[in-house]
Amino acid sequence: MDKTNIEKYVELILKVGLNIQKGDNLLVLVSEHTLGMVREVTRQAYKLGARDVIYDFSDDEMTLARYNFASDEAFKQLPQFKVEFLREAYKANYHRLALIAPNPELLKTVDPRKVSQWQLVYATAMKPVMKYTMENHVKWTVAAHPSPAWALSVFPELGEEAAIEKLWQKIFEATRVTCDDPIKAWQEHNEQLKRHQKFLTEMNFEKLLYRAPGTELEVYLTEGHRWMGGSAQTLSGVEFTPNIPTEEVFSMPHAYKVNGTLKSTKPLAVRGQIVDGFHFTFKDGKVIDFDAAQGKDVLRDLLNTDEGARRLGEVALVGDNSPISNTKILFKNTLFDENASCHFAIGNAYSENIADGANLSDERKKEVGMNNSVIHVDFMVGGPELSVIGVKKDGTEIPILQKGNWVI
16 A cells, blocks of 8 residues: 555544544544554554544454354343443543444355344444434544455455555545645535535425436425535534545435335445345335345345334435546445435434434434434435435425436
């Protein structure tokens, strides 16, 4: 990997992503693939004034060993001290950097019932902790690092070393690291996203209409919804950027007012497996029918996680003419593929998309149409054949996307 670009990438993550300030604490998710880069993260974080950096380690082989050889009892309960560790870290203002290096099909050979059981146990136990990032109590950023398995799944025609090198290059391009001044480029990009965000919020659309082959969907938005995109703010008003890269503006669909059909346009890598060729039918906000050409059982288990898993928690708009989309590469990773395509998420909604969302009770969330779930899973629906129309309360229709691209 190019040392200069790695240093620029880390600088971007820490300055634009996490906006590290003097005295900040940092929790880094690290794997066997990212250790070298995490060392650079640590050096630069301390140079920027970080007070403490701690680590949460994972390893693909260890993960597989657990699924293949651990007793069934290991998958029935998450030790409470693990929940408390994260809760106490976030309460002590440890900000979160997830440096992901995925294997899209790591769990392909694992018993899917065991994966489903553990995902439900883990997500349920972590729900009280999930709010710290979903509600922006702390700063948090997700960025990517190649793994051999991921690189070879994206570029199967190459050898491992060449595939990793090419994936690095595509990551650098997608995150604007190859620009002369990446931080300035991100500031300009953020300003463009904010213009779209401002326009959509001011329009105060009652609903959106999605039309594409296999998609005919009516999506109401919650009353008082807000569009967000690019940088975000913590509850205390500190700016940060949750995803690097990001090309989306997103808001809150009404969890009980979605009707019609919706077809995916890209595979979804979830729970260590691939789901592809899938579609949903919604009635009164709930998925009442679905199918998939690949991974239907995985999708079924996902939808059965809890009541909110069959409802939408996020609606996001991305122009088809975006840097990631223009690579014409299927990354098989949601961080990249969702920023090449319009998408939705089933599951929990982001509180920042509605006024005072972080302080609403579960009962009040239901009243306003804010979805509540232990999961939040994005899936892609965009492309050059998609049109999105905003409908105001007086019935006025305003095109937002035509042939997949912005017209506002």
